[in-house]
Amino acid sequence: MSNPLDGVSKGQQMPLQRAVEAISIPFGKPVVLEEDAVVQVMQAMGSSVSVLLEGRLYLIEGYKLDALGLDSLPRPTLHEDATDDEIEAFIWKQLHTCFDPEIPVDIVELGLVYGCRLDTLISGERVVNIRMTLTAPGCGMGEVIAEDARHKILGAPQISKVNIEIVFSPPWSRDMMSEEARLELGMF
Known part of the structure; x- marks a missing residue:
């Protein structure tokens, strides 16, 4: 498609x-x-x-x-019997579709995602906990990026909640970007 x-x-x-x-x-x-x-x-x-x-x-x-007036993309989702490995792969795939509205590189390739953990609660609910940063402490796009990621990840019926913590330690630097991101942005 x-x-x-x-x-x-x-x-x-x-x-x-x-x-x-x-x-x-x-x-x-x-x-x-x-x-x-x-x-x-x-x-x-x-x-x-x-x-x-x-x-x-x-x-x-x-x-x-x-x-x-365009064809809609299907909302990302997973089959009901997805394993934890499949759920984690789904989460990372969704994070790769999230962009800072000002930068044409996804947040994973930019090096903004510091960690992602899938936890299963005693109740059986699965909660995603993401630690991420922004390109600068004063960047106003954090809530937008977090909400975009949250909406996309919650497309999986197995996930009941997505917590996103925005941190600034360690501070982001260009060295955290993937080689592909640096190429895309001309930052070599």
């Missing part, structure tokens, strides 16, 4: 075909964008698109792309 965002370019104007819940940038809060509003594409990476409307930025997830 091809990505419907492949044909979308920065600056493109798109009228909303229906009301859609989006994540406000940089606050990370869900808001509803009204039908017929005309948004401007700021970045279309991975499985989501960031758009500008009336001077404010919003993130629209891939499974809601029909609101932009």
